[in-house]
Amino acid sequence: MIVTIDGPAGSGKSSTARAVAERLKIQFLDSGALYRVATLLYIDSGKSEPLFFERLEKSTISFHFQEKIFHVFLDGEEVTDKIRTMEVSEHVSEVASRKEVRAFVNALMREAVKKDVYVADGRDLGTAVFPDADLKFFMVADLETRARRRFDELKEKGMEADLDSIKQNIEVRDQKDSSRSEDPLKKADDAILIDTSKLTFEEQLTKIADQVSDLVHNK
Structure with a gap:
């Protein structure tokens, strides 16, 4: 069973999906993290597309959700923190559009959800990856709110962060994600819209978790 939460960068979808999984004791799948691993591989390949695609085909990306953290590995090496740098953020939309x-x-994602109950977050899960998902949400928030969330996330991890740069990066990613030819960011017709701009985290969590819980218990 799969529940999808889509939305633009910084809308709160990842932290909410993770918290829903933790509250309901189900699995969490962070699609954005998987694209970030691919982006890290692209950067490590010297941004050479031929070398990158050759390495991607031969690489093994694995992951698991444990103690509130979505751990990701590239060829056996944990890269959970490496994929959250600004350099990766600046290139992830470009790489993800391929x-x-x-x-x-x-x-990777379709294989993972064949067993157990998953809540996954991304940009095109409800439209392209899991069009038949059991339940779909689409989260949005204003630009200022999203930039502040990303800034706080980086500072909490002890990383350097500049609010204006983050805001500019999110604006560029929004444009790229919405206009790409391959699976652009958009709300699925049957997705439930959640605007988190003026919601506390607990409010948005409860709003989604209650509906997922009802679905799980009725299955």
């Missing part, structure tokens, strides 16, 4: 990358990551 048809070969999307096919690779989508295959």
Whole structure:
């Protein structure tokens, strides 16, 4: 069973999906983290597309959710923190727009959810990856709120962060994600819209968790 939470960068979808999984004791799948691993591989390949695609085909990306953290590994090395740098953020939309990358990551996710109950967050899960998902949400928030959330997230992890740079990065990612030819960011017709701009985290968590809980118990 799969529940999807889509939305633009910084809308709160990842932290909410993780908290829903923790509250309901189900599995969490962070699709954005998987694209970030591919982006890290792209950067480590010297941003050479031929070398990157060659390495991507041969690479093993694995992951698991444990103690509120979505751990990701590239060829056996944990890269959970490495994928959250600003350099990765600046290139992730570019890498994620590649048809070969999307096919690779989508295959990983579809294989993972064949067993157990998952809540997953991303940008095109409800439209392209899991169009038949049991329940779909689409989260939005204003730009200022999203930039502040990302800034606080980086500072909490002890990373350097500049609010204006983050805001600019999110604006660019929004444009790229919404206009890409491969699976653009958009709300699925049957997704429930959640605007988190003026909601506390507990409010948005409860709003989604209650509906997921009802679905799980009725299955």
